[in-house]
Amino acid sequence: MEKFKNIKSIPAYLPLINIDTDMIIPKQFLKTIKRSGLGKSLFYEMRFDEQGNSIKNFVLNNDPYKNSKILISGKNFGCGSSREHAPWALLDFGIRCVISQSFADIFYNNCFKNGILPIIVQENIVKELGECSGRKENIEIKLSEQEIIYGNKSHKFKLDLFKKKCLIEGLDDIALSLEKTKHIETFENKLTQNKPWILNNG
Amino acid sequence: MPKTLYDKIWDEHLVYERQDGTSLLYVDRHLIHEVTSPQAFEGLRLGKRKVRKPNLNLAVADHNVPTTDRSKGIDDKESKIQVDALRNNCKEFGIEFFDMNDKRHGIVHIIGPEQGFTQPGTVIVCGDSHTATHGAFGALAFGVGTSEVEHVLATQTLIQKKSKNFRLIVNGKLSIGVTAKDVILKIIGTIGTAGGTGFVIEFAGDVIKNLSIEERMTVCNMTIEGGARAGLIEPDKKTFEYLKGKPMSPKHNNWNKALEHWSNLKSDDDCKFDKEVVIKGEDIVPQVTWGTSPQDVVPVNGFVPNPDQEKDKDRKVAMERSLNYMGLQPNTKITDIKIDKVFIGSCTNGRIQDLREAAKLLKDKKIAKHVNAIVVPGSGLVKGQAEEEGLDKIFKNSGFEWREPGCSMCLAMNADKLNPKERCASTSNRNFEGRQGRGGRTHLVSPAMAVAAAINGHLSDVRKF
Numbered sequence: 107m108e109k110f111k112n113i114k115s116i117p118a119y120l121p122l123i124n125i126d127t128d129m130i131i132p133k134q135f136l137k138t139i140k141r142s143g144l145g146k147s148l149f150y151e152m153r154f155d156e157q158g159n160s161i162k163n164f165v166l167n168n169d170p171y172k173n174s175k176i177l178i179s180g181k182n183f184g185c186g187s188s189r190e191h192a193p194w195a196l197l198d199f200g201i202r203c204v205i206s207q208s209f210a211d212i213f214y215n216n217c218f219k220n221g222i223l224p225i226i227v228q229e230n231i232v233k234e235l236g237e238c239s240g241r242k243e244n245i246e247i248k249l250s251e252q253e254i255i256y257g258n259k260s261h262k263f264k265l266d267l268f269k270k271k272c273l274i275e276g277l278d279d280i281a282l283s284l285e286k287t288k289h290i291e292t293f294e295n296k297l298t299q300n301k302p303w304i305l306n307n308g
Numbered sequence: 309m310p311k312t313l314y315d316k317i318w319d320e321h322l323v324y325e326r327q328d329g330t331s332l333l334y335v336d337r338h339l340i341h342e343v344t345s346p347q348a349f350e351g352l353r354l355g356k357r358k359v360r361k362p363n364l365n366l367a368v369a370d371h372n373v374p375t376t377d378r379s380k381g382i383d384d385k386e387s388k389i390q391v392d393a394l395r396n397n398c399k400e401f402g403i404e405f406f407d408m409n410d411k412r413h414g415i416v417h418i419i420g421p422e423q424g425f426t427q428p429g430t431v432i433v434c435g436d437s438h439t440a441t442h443g444a445f446g447a448l449a450f451g452v453g454t455s456e457v458e459h460v461l462a463t464q465t466l467i468q469k470k471s472k473n474f475r476l477i478v479n480g481k482l483s484i485g486v487t488a489k490d491v492i493l494k495i496i497g498t499i500g501t502a503g504g505t506g507f508v509i510e511f512a513g514d515v516i517k518n519l520s521i522e523e524r525m526t527v528c529n530m531t532i533e534g535g536a537r538a539g540l541i542e543p544d545k546k547t548f549e550y551l552k553g554k555p556m557s558p559k560h561n562n563w564n565k566a567l568e569h570w571s572n573l574k575s576d577d578d579c580k581f582d583k584e585v586v587i588k589g590e591d592i593v594p595q596v597t598w599g600t601s602p603q604d605v606v607p608v609n610g611f612v613p614n615p616d617q618e619k620d621k622d623r624k625v626a627m628e629r630s631l632n633y634m635g636l637q638p639n640t641k642i643t644d645i646k647i648d649k650v651f652i653g654s655c656t657n658g659r660i661q662d663l664r665e666a667a668k669l670l671k672d673k674k675i676a677k678h679v680n681a682i683v684v685p686g687s688g689l690v691k692g693q694a695e696e697e698g699l700d701k702i703f704k705n706s707g708f709e710w711r712e713p714g715c716s717m718c719l720a721m722n723a724d725k726l727n728p729k730e731r732c733a734s735t736s737n738r739n740f741e742g743r744q745g746r747g748g749r750t751h752l753v754s755p756a757m758a759v760a761a762a763i764n765g766h767l768s769d770v771r772k773f
């Protein structure tokens with residue numbers, strides 16, 4: 107996974123609540139067996155009409171938001187299906203950070219596995235950042251400081267330490283967990299003793 | 309300290325805990341389907357990693373498969389590639405795979421319980437948000453992303469942080485015509501789609517206790533629509549009876565040991581929940597969704613709500629967008645809404661009990677002329693059982709199409725979909741924009757309500773049947 111570096115970008119603002127992963131990447135694009143190439147289909151049904159023409163008033167179709175690295179949205183972002191195609195599509199489009207009042211659980215976790223930083227902030231901050239977007243002003247995300255800098259203000263956000271470390275260092279968490287193989291073996295040995303029906307499946 | 313059922317399962321599966329509470333949790337059972345797994349297997353190959361415990365995995369292709377004649381295989385090129393990829397991956401890594409023509413084939417959340425792969429007290433994951441279904445057995449079951457699928461394959465564990473405890477009690481009794489589907493729709497309407505975020509929900513109360521195992525699966529299935537990590541129900545005699553003799557259930561001496569363990573799986577009497585919501589069973593009437601979020605529910609005898617009466621601004625915008633998408637006017641009587649299609653199936657309502665209830669109502673009746681209706685059994689075994697009972701004939705005689713098992717029009721990844729502006733009474737779990745086909749309009753209902761709608765040609769109150 108690519109290391110997460112600080113970002114400066116004019117954010118795109120999508121002021122809708124409950125954006126679900128079906129909206130982020132509709133099912134017709136889930137038939138791929140690859141992780142890449144989904145950016146062009148991001149928000150497909152909101153971005154393109156039935157003839158495939160781009161819809162003018164959709165934020166990500168317009169300059170400068172086409173090149174935004176930061177997406178701001180209404181609460182409960184990423185609800186619904188567990189499809190990791192959603193963060194893959196965001197990433198492929200160039201989005202490295204999503205800011206919302208709240209995220210759905212599975213989507214939130216999926217972001218970290220792909221080097222995307224989801225930031226949770228209060229409603230008033232979402233609105234202020236949305237205004238920056240409207241004025242086409244850059245905002246800056248500093249991960250190690252856990253800080254969003256906008257205008258002459260800054261806002262500290264909360265983040266799980268382990269998740270932060272994985273992002274900053276671009277860590278492969280499977281490799282990390284495999285370092286704990288001894289613990290897994292011990293656990294399985296106990297399991298054979300205590301619940302023999304689990305490991306032999308029957 | 310007294311513990312909840314979730315606390316107990318969590319503690320029993322803790323392999324390793326970091327200082328900040330991030331933990332490695334052991335995964336007893338891993339279900340796999342074709343859409344969320346190819347990149348995970350590819351990752352294993354690239355990392356030269358093996359599957360740690362192949363026999364704790366079970367795979368099936370359900371999302372992409374056609375539900376019409378399958379003898380010639382899959383027409384759609386991309387779908388075929390994805391299904392073939394799963395078959396080959398399972399072969400390469402030694403994982404059991406139920407192929408399309410296997411009788412045991414079906415929707416991933418239906419075959420797990422049918423085979424006894426799903427068991428109380430286990431941690432079950434799958435790259436699919438409706439994994440919560442298996443919580444009906446008192447398992448901690450939840451959906452994960454593809455990277456996590458890869459992590460489970462490689463390590464048989466998952467990195468997790470503990471959620472908070474939420475108890476949702478449904479007390480009292482259900483009235484006639486009210487089903488498990490109405491219970492869960494009412495719950496989501498009450499707590500909202502983010503009401504469960506950060507929590508694991510334990511469903512409790514007399515109504516839940518009195519539900520059959522299949523009905524409990526319907527309730528737990530849609531926990532994710534309330535945003536919770538998982539939903540579970542204390543296992544009881546009904547649970548054990550359901551599992552007894554299933555192909556992958558514990559056998560002989562192991563059965564007795566398992567039973568002893570399972571019987572202790574309950575929240576301690578004096579344990580504390582971080583959140584609690586109580587709903588009265590008597591207050592639940594048959595539910596219908598009017599919008600594009602599963603929380604957009606109204607009683608069937610109600611009206612489409614008016615956004616002008618909504619005080620929350622964001623919510624008002626969302627409601628207006630939903631109504632526009634759904635092609636509905638505020639204050640329309642729900643039972644005046646005409647429908648074009650009916651879909652009975654999915655991991656929410658594609659089990660034998662669902663088909664029985666639907667068929668009972670349908671017997672000797674015809675569906676409305678303008679309605680196109682399909683039944684898609686949840687699995688080959690459900691289909692076989694239904695045919696043995698003659699349910700297929702009842703459906704066909706009434707004008708329903710009788711299909712092969714799969715996810716079908718629940719998410720329309722195969723050929724079964726709504727055309728733009730087509731309106732559907734559906735027993736599935738999501739009414740999101742475009743879920744059943746671009747521009748398609750979904751009303752979530754119970755199987756009985758779906759049948760009522762099919763017969764009348766508009767949304768209807770099953771209690772008047």
Ligand code: SF4
Pocket residue numbers: 370371415416417436438654655656714715718719736737
């Ligand atoms: S039936 Fe629908 S919800 Fe269930 S697994 Fe299939 S697509 Fe997902």
